[in-house]
Amino acid sequence: MKKRKLGRTGIEVSEMAFGTVALGLPYGLGIEHESQLLPEDKAVQLLQTALGRGIDFFDTARQYGKSEALLGRAFRQRRQEVVIATKCAHLRNKDHTLPAEKELAAAIERSLAESLEALQTGYVDILMLHDGDEEIIRHVGIRKIFEAYKKEGVIRATGVSTYTPQETKAVMDSGGWDVVQVPFNLMDQRxxxxFDALDQRGMGIVVRSVLLKGLLSERGQQLHPALKKVEQHIASYAPLSKASGLGLPQLATKFVLAFPQVSAVxxxxxxxxxxxxxxxxxxxKVLEPEFFEQARNGAFKDPGFLNLHEWSVQGWLK
Structure with a gap:
């Protein structure tokens, strides 16, 4: 397993990061009940096997059910061997307003304390804002709270998980953040x-949604009629997949890894x-340049439509 630098944090990570959300709560196409989750003992075994095979970067969050606790069980005796990124609990009130600064500080402190307890550790390698919108990203008070924990050594690096390029640009422009986690894949390349500007500022770039929640695999077939254009576009990758000798999931993953600015997938x-x-x-082997260029030219023409949350609300993903 190759290692890559996580921006200028001084942290090196495996280029493949292990996402744990599906270990902690029902997530993904066709997964609706906790009974479908991997049993806890097997989940711990899976995490330990991943580390044994070279994956040392693990992503979790307060919102991911029991995934932090599973990581704690798996790595409490091997903490120095792993890099753990977790995300703060959501900060907005039920009416979507932000609490006053003291309440914000208390909420972040409580979230971090709960993460440390569940992870059975004294520090977190990367603490991130979860789905940070522009107001939260640019909030000076929130950034100072994260920076204070970094100075104390309770966290090693700060970061933000974003959805839109506008949010990512806000992270870059506001300064003070070390890592950004972004959705990026064959279909949505916005x-x-x-990438270049983030890299020049020394920020670590972690890419998620590489397989578009499983759609860039065999699951991207026989979709809801409202997603006909999406299904057709997924099918259009077949010639490139065949020419490169890669299955669609492998093609999608290697495409993202071909960007040198990316720290981990x-x-x-x-x-x-x-x-x-x-x-x-x-x-x-890495993706050959000619296939990389073809993939870059194969983005979906209306990436704004690729809103899986909205599709789920509409009942299109059942």
Missing amino acids: QAAL LVGIDRMEYLQEALDTVAG
């Missing part, structure tokens, strides 16, 4: 326009076979 893993597939993907 964030790539910011975050892949959700909740089965041993998915771990093996991820390892096989990064172990092979």
Whole structure:
């Protein structure tokens, strides 16, 4: 497993990061009940196997059910061998307003304390804002709270998980953040326009949604009629997949890894076979330049439509 620098944080991580959301709560296409989750003992075994095979970067969050606790069980005796990124609990009130500064500080302190307890550790490598919108990202008070924990050594680096390029640009422009986690894949390539600028500022770039919640795999077939254009576009990758000798998930992952600015590709893993597939993907050769260029030219024409949350609300992902 190759290592990459996480911006200028001084942290090196495996280029494949293990996403744990599907270990902690029902997540992904066709997963609706906790009974479908991997049993806890097997989840711990899966995490430990991943570390043994070279993946040392693990992503979790307060909102990911029991995933922090599973990481705590898996790595309490091997803490120095892993890099753990977790995300603060959501900060907005139920009416979507932000609390006053004292309440914000208390909420962040409580979230971090709960994460440390669940993870069974005295520090977090990267503490991130979860789905940070522009107001939260630019909030000087919030940034200072994160920076204070960094100075204390309770966290090693600060970061933000974003959705839109506008939010990512806000992270870059506001300063003070070390890492940004962005959605980016074959179909939605909008964030790539910011990769060079983020890299020049020394920010670590972690990419999620590489497989578009599983759609860039065999699951991207026989979709809801409202997603016909999406299904057709996914099918259009078949010639490139065949020419490159890569299955669609492998093509999608190698495409993102071909960007030198990217520190790590975050892949959700909740089965041993998915771990093996991820390892096989990064172990092979890099994507050849001609296939990379074809993939860059193969983005979906209306990336704003690729809103999986909205699709789920509409009932299109069942």
